[in-house]
Amino acid sequence: MTDTATHHPYGTPQTPHLTVRGEAHLEVDPETAHITITLSARGTDRRTTLDDLTRRNTHTIDLIKSYGDAVDTLQTGTLTISPELTRHGRGERIRAYHGRIQLTAALTDFTALGELTARLADQDLTRVDGPWWGLRPDSPVHAAARRQAVHEALQRAREYAEALNTRLGALLELADTGTGNPRRTARADFTHRAIPFSAAGSTEMADEATPIDLEPVRQNVDAQVEASFTLNPPPLH
Known part of the structure; x- marks a missing residue:
């Protein structure tokens, strides 16, 4: 006859359970910056308006x-x-045609970002919004934060076990409690924060624009885990 071990999800006096939380909070330099460029055109003829917008779009893409x-x-x-x-x-008549096209660019060189932003904003009928700073989805910073959270959970569990004059037994469960903007949800991963910048183009030559000094905003990278362990029965007397 085979004995079947009874599973006790909440622990027993012989195998007490301990659940702890591990957290990591890092502040790092951003890796990317996003800007949005809106190009406009206006004319009394639809084809002329579209041609103007197309020409402006081609020039802007070539510049970027x-x-x-x-x-x-x-x-x-x-x-x-x-x-x-x-x-x-x-009746109603068409007075003019308005054209608009929107581009989004992400840059990793922030010196080039300041120069490009100034040149774009110096173009006719051009609006620039941003930058929005961020990290790459595959940035090693995220893995570093998760490792730190796990290490903290393990250290905290050992400290509780030491306070009970016992030792940890086995790891039962390790759970990632979620990712998101730490300022809004107090949970892990990263947040995009931006210095708002918006400019409409002038009639000066774009190449003569002075580069804009844009100071990158450091990013918050948070991670949070919950870990459950068994404990060797502690002496309580």
Whole structure:
């Protein structure tokens, strides 16, 4: 006859359980910066407006790509061409056409970021928003925070066991309690924080723009775990 061990999820006097939490809070330099570029065009003819917008878009993309490896990603967002209507007598007439296209760029070279941002903002009918600072999804900083959280949980468990004059037995469970913005949820991973910047282009030549001094915002990287262990029965007398 085979004996089957009875599982006691909450521990027993012979195998008491201990559950602890481990946390890590790191502050690191950002790895990427995102900016959004909105290009506009306006004219009384739809085709002319679209041609102007296309030309401006081509010039802007070429400018961004000229920074080579400093640009991590470049994406095109929404493109709109819409008529502006005005009343004329009892009917409506098209007064003008408005065109808009949005680009998003991520840079890893923050010196190039300041120069590019200034040159973009110096273009006609161009708006720049950002930068939004952040970390790469595969950044080793995230793994470092998780390891630190696990080490803290293990250290805390050992301290409790020592206070009971006993030792840890086995690890029963290790749970990641979640990821998110630590300032909002008090849980792990990382948060994007930005210095808001917005500028509309002027009529000066873009190449003459003075680089903008943009100070990177350090990033909070948090991790949190819960770990459950068995304890050797402590002497309570």
